[in-house]
Amino acid sequence: MESCEMSLIKYVLFIFNLIFAISGIAIIVAGALVLSDVGNFKHFVENELLAPPVVLIVVGAIIFIVAFLGCFGAIRESYKLLIGFAVCLLIIFIIELTVGIVAAVYKNDFEDALKKVLLKSIEQYSQNDAEKTAWDNAQSKLMCCGVEGPNDWQGQQLPYSCCHLNEELHNELSEYCLGVAKGKYLYQNGCYEQLKMKINDNTKILIGVGIGIAFVEVAGIVLACWLAYTVKKENESK
Incomplete structure (x- = not known):
């Protein structure tokens, strides 16, 4: 047996x-x-x-x-x-x-550490090529703008990656998103929430x-x- x-x-x-x-x-x-x-x-x-x-x-x-x-x-x-x-x-x-x-x-x-890193990084966007590349990549792929929204870019030129039409307009994008379109083509969601959702x-x-x-x-x-x-x-x- x-x-x-x-x-x-x-x-x-x-x-x-x-x-x-x-x-x-x-x-x-x-x-x-x-x-x-x-x-x-x-x-x-x-x-x-x-x-x-x-x-x-x-x-x-x-x-x-x-x-x-x-x-x-x-x-x-x-x-x-x-x-x-x-x-x-x-x-x-x-x-x-x-x-x-x-x-x-x-x-x-x-999550708290993630937000702090993003806030610190966005301040260095215009001075650091690595930060610029990282933000443009994240905003384009996650369809977001800033840490919590587009207002986070006040004091800096709006990145082309914040706009829906970034592949078509390139250098004219910042003015188009804020001026002509009055935010119509601007991503409204912040990257913090989008990145947090992707990680989750x-x-x-x-x-x-x-x-x-x-x-x-x-x-x-x-x-x-x-x-x-x-x-x-x-x-x-x-």
Whole structure:
């Protein structure tokens, strides 16, 4: 009976690890897509924006490698490899849980820091080419203007990236947006809210993927421990 039980668990765990390996690839792809998306705005909050997707890519790579350890342990019916596999899954689970808790705790602090960085950066727009490029890129892609709105540009020339028609008007844009159009073609939303929404949307993707993988990891830990227990019990009965 124990041999039948062990055989069943072994093949279930083997199939599970194939799925687990595929999920590792899926995590890497999800992390890469988010990294590519938020990477356009890394000038403002580089570490905060890039850390979560980078962690996800690393975790996905580790999961892919660990899945093969689980497959090998299941086929070889190795108690030590199965326990090692379960421990690796537990460590990954703890890391994901820790990152999630830290992200939730410091969410408000991050948003405050983001606004401060944007306010400081906008003051340097006309003096610093890097700030100018970053703002023009953010305003064009996020369809926004200023930190909280166009009024943030008072005292400076309105950037062409604040206008809907920036690709057509180029150098005449500032005068057109404010004068002829009287703000009709001027983005009214501030970049702070737009950037915050984009980060939140990407965070939801990471959280969704993380929760899904967490359930898979718990199932893997249970199956690995069950098979390890069965292997040990059968070896002791011989």
